[in-house]
Amino acid sequence: xxxxxxxxxxxxxxxxxxxxxxxxxxxxxxxxxxxxxxxxxxxxxxxxxxxxxxxxxxxxxxxxxxxxxxxxxxxxxxxxxxxxxxxxxxxxxxxxxxxxxxxxxxxxxxxxxxxxxxxxxxxxxxxxxxxxxxxxxxxxxxxxxxxxxxxxxxxxxxxxxxxxxxxxxxxxxxxxxxxxxxxxxxxxxxxxxxxxxxxxxxxxxxxxxxxxxxxxxxxxxxxxxxxxxxxxxxxxxxxxxxxxxxxxxxxxxxxxxxxxxxxxxxxxxxxxxxxxxxxxxxxxxxxxxxxxxxxxxxxxxxxxxxxxxxxxxxxxxxxxxxxxxxxxxxxxxxxxxxxxxxxxxxxxxxxxxxxxxxxxxxxxxxxxxxxxxxxxxxxxxxxxxxxxxxxxxxxxxxxxxxxxxxxxxxxxxxxxxxxxxxxxxxxxxxxxxxxxxxxxxxxxxxxxxxxxxxxxxxxxxxxxxxxxxxxxxxxxxxxxxxxxxxxxxxxxxxxxxxxxxxxxxxxxxxxxxxxxxxxxxxxxxxxxxxxxxxxxxxxxxxxxxxxxxxxxxxxxxxxxxxxxxxxxxxxxxxxxxxxxxxxxxxxxxxxxxxxxxxxxxxxxxxxxxxxxxxxxxxxxxxxxxxxxxxxxxxxxxxxxxxxxxxxxxxxxxxxxxxxxxxxxxxxxxxxxxxxxxxxxxxxxxxxxxxxxxxxxxxxxxxxxxxxxxxxxxxxxxxxxxxxxxxxxxxxxxxxxxxxxxxxxxxxxxxxxxxxxxxxxxxxxxxxxxxxxxxxxxxxxxxxxxxxxxxxxxxxxxxxxxxxxxxxxxxxxx
Numbered sequence: 115x116x117x118x119x120x121x122x123x124x125x126x127x128x129x130x131x132x133x134x135x136x137x138x139x140x141x142x143x144x145x146x147x148x149x150x151x152x153x154x155x156x157x158x159x160x161x162x163x164x165x166x167x168x169x170x171x172x173x174x175x176x177x178x179x180x181x182x183x184x185x186x187x188x189x190x191x192x193x194x195x196x197x198x199x200x201x202x203x204x205x206x207x208x209x210x211x212x213x214x215x216x217x218x219x220x221x222x223x224x225x226x227x228x229x230x231x232x233x234x235x236x237x238x239x240x241x242x243x244x245x246x247x248x249x250x251x252x253x254x255x256x257x258x259x260x261x262x263x264x265x266x267x268x269x270x271x272x273x274x275x276x277x278x279x280x281x282x283x284x285x286x287x288x289x290x291x292x293x294x295x296x297x298x299x300x301x302x303x304x305x306x307x308x309x310x311x312x313x314x315x316x317x318x319x320x321x322x323x324x325x326x327x328x329x330x331x332x333x334x335x336x337x338x339x340x341x342x343x344x345x346x347x348x349x350x351x352x353x354x355x356x357x358x359x360x361x362x363x364x365x366x367x368x369x370x371x372x373x374x375x376x377x378x379x380x381x382x383x384x385x386x387x388x389x390x391x392x393x394x395x396x397x398x399x400x401x402x403x404x405x406x407x408x409x410x411x412x413x414x415x416x417x418x419x420x421x422x423x424x425x426x427x428x429x430x431x432x433x434x435x436x437x438x439x440x441x442x443x444x445x446x447x448x449x450x451x452x453x454x455x456x457x458x459x460x461x462x463x464x465x466x467x468x469x470x471x472x473x474x475x476x477x478x479x480x481x482x483x484x485x486x487x488x489x490x491x492x493x494x495x496x497x498x499x500x501x502x503x504x505x506x507x508x509x510x511x512x513x514x515x516x517x518x519x520x521x522x523x524x525x526x527x528x529x530x531x532x533x534x535x536x537x538x539x540x541x542x543x544x545x546x547x548x549x550x551x552x553x554x555x556x557x558x559x560x561x562x563x564x565x566x567x568x569x570x571x572x573x574x575x576x577x578x579x580x581x582x583x584x585x586x587x588x589x590x591x592x593x594x595x596x597x598x599x600x601x602x603x604x605x606x607x608x609x610x611x612x613x614x615x616x617x618x619x620x621x622x623x624x625x626x627x628x629x630x631x632x633x634x635x636x637x638x639x640x641x642x643x644x645x646x647x648x649x650x651x652x653x654x655x656x657x658x659x660x661x662x663x664x665x666x667x668x669x670x671x672x673x674x675x676x677x678x679x680x681x682x683x684x685x686x687x688x689x690x691x692x693x694x695x696x697x698x699x700x701x702x703x704x705x706x707x708x709x710x711x712x713x714x715x716x717x718x719x720x721x722x723x724x725x726x727x728x729x730x731x732x733x734x735x736x737x738x739x740x741x742x743x744x745x746x747x748x749x750x751x752x753x754x755x756x757x758x759x760x761x762x763x764x765x766x767x768x769x770x771x772x773x774x775x776x777x778x779x780x781x782x783x784x785x786x787x788x789x790x791x792x793x794x795x796x797x798x799x800x801x802x803x804x805x806x807x808x809x810x811x812x813x814x815x816x817x818x819x820x821x822x823x824x825x826x827x828x829x830x831x832x833x834x835x836x837x838x839x840x841x842x843x844x845x846x847x848x849x850x851x852x853x854x855x856x857x858x859x860x861x862x863x864x865x866x867x868x869x870x871x872x873x874x875x876x877x878x879x880x881x882x883x884x885x886x887x888x889x890x891x892x893x894x895x896x897x898x899x900x901x902x903x904x905x906x907x908x909x910x911x912x913x914x915x916x917x918x919x920x921x922x923x924x925x926x927x
Contacts, residue, residue: 230262235258247266251287252282265285266285273292274296275300283322284321290327294327294330296334303340304331305329315510320345322345322348322349336360338362343369355398357380360383361382364400368403372421372423374424375426380432381432382432396434397436400438413510421449425455428456429464430457430458437463438468450470450473453474457479466487468491469491481535483534486536486589488550490576498569499566501515520573522578531582536549546616547589547591548590549591551594555596556572556597577600581602582604583606585606591615591618591620593618595622604631606633614639622649634659635660641668643666647671667680673698679704684708695720703727703728707732709734713731713738718743721747725752726751727752728754729754731756732759736762736787740765740769751765753777758782771792779804792905794909797915798913808823829916833846838924838925840889843884843886844884848878855900857871857872858898893923
């Protein structure tokens, strides 16, 4: 270069740098980063505008070539005020440039209304020059660079659009106080990113900012308002998008760096008769795929959506808020944050994602939505494509395998601190109402999806999920997980109170290795917490469950290692229920009360289970009920505090292998009830305020049909006396409640006591005790006895406690 330099120093801001910092969470695009709007609003030079009418995925019009786009300004007062553009500060200084005098003169000669300030080429568009807006946008993109992008500033006003506007790389469109209104009856998008040549590859459109303004589609139908494809570092800040019929407010596909802040999306209408669907399907913002029927005029490609932020925005009166209903097999959408948004009056679901990795949904408020949040691995009724299909449409190379790949074990899905108020009036037979739904699918055979691609058989589970500190009201299902691994559901507040509700927290279809901790659940018509269909959990602990229509905690054909320290009250049926070949190791330290039927119920199980240290009170029928149907697996019931009704039972066992000991049973008609198909041991229980019997056993062999037992008294009169050098005599008095006595002997005081005999009360009385023969001479032996009785079927022992130890020494001769 030659010529005299002006000596003018210009700060150059890198839009790419701003985007990458914003998307990484280091800083946000805000007023301090965006240059001031006080610039000259002068008339621009003439340029040819491109005709760009086009619709979206549902109703796409052929583009027509016209000489000039029609843009009709409303009555807007002309202003001649000139305001000097201030240079932005508090922005990282990336590069220092000096313009040579000759270059500067050339720029002025090319367009007298273009100035360079604050690191931008500034284009001012006022009401008189608005009809040449597309020409300005085209020139702005052509002259912009990464180091010195273009900024197009539009004078406030209302402007009518009849054709699609296009914006391309390194362009900042400032629209504060501007409303674009699509001409009534017009079709096509209002704004599209890029030139849409159909030959794009990769993220070729980059560094685009839309700031302020309103895009009003004027209730025209069929196409989205704003469409973004093949784009990197796209930002919308303070933009309002509204009034579309049967279309998205915004579509984006093939994006890397997509940032929405303080925007409003509203009044998106679904004409259900026209759509022929019972469920509203259009997202306000859809993250789509580059496929020819979805993103027409953009080149198809197997290109990932990634690095997405939607924050501090409002979604109002739309079918769905944010998400997608299409995805690419083995090419998930990655690194997505949806935070601090308001969703209000949502017909279907506020946030819906399909095929995500590293997803955070946090601090959102959802009001009056049929469902709150739905995350799926893929859509099992259409919408999942093979990458090879997309690549073949544009003769590019697929990056995603078309065969089954095992999903990532930790997909890092976090849903926390959201407030969700569902609208139970929107529940239909076709669609349930979920506060939060996480759903993987499993195919045992290849699936032809909606007449398109064939999805290979495989287990498409979701794994690595945290759902915490959410408040959910009026949902049919509070939180539901299907085929979801390693999920933690913690500290959520779930309240239903609506007649059609089902379960508070529901695990099904192989959801495994989960934990349910410290949740508060009230008012669901089904169960508070339900595990079904081969699901499993490590722990269900410290949950508070009340006023459910069926069960508090239910394990149905599933596995839970431990159910510990939960509080279950006022269920319409049972408190804690285990059945249908369930596997539960421990039920401990729970408080169960005021259930209308049973407190704790053990049905058919496939594992030994311990019921220990629970407090069960005032359940109408039984505090604990056992009916396993087999004696293979043992049910241990110990150290529980049970206080019931005089009309019910403390512990009722119809069938099973049991050990019942050291329980405190208060205020029951019967302390322990035994059916005919019971095996096991009952001992050392404390009974208080029994209405009828301590122990009641069905007896099909006597006239009464039953037999009763009391707690066997403690032995207190055992004596041992040497009879000769090989025999010792044991004597004791009859013990109340005992039918037989087990005799134990040891060679030392603290040695191992082995059972040597069982003596009936009749034999004791006849022989005056028991003689232990065949002993060694001049040797001391130690003895204990334990009294017991047997149930009528002979399989249950009611055992007393051991007597004190006594000893005797055989004689020398």
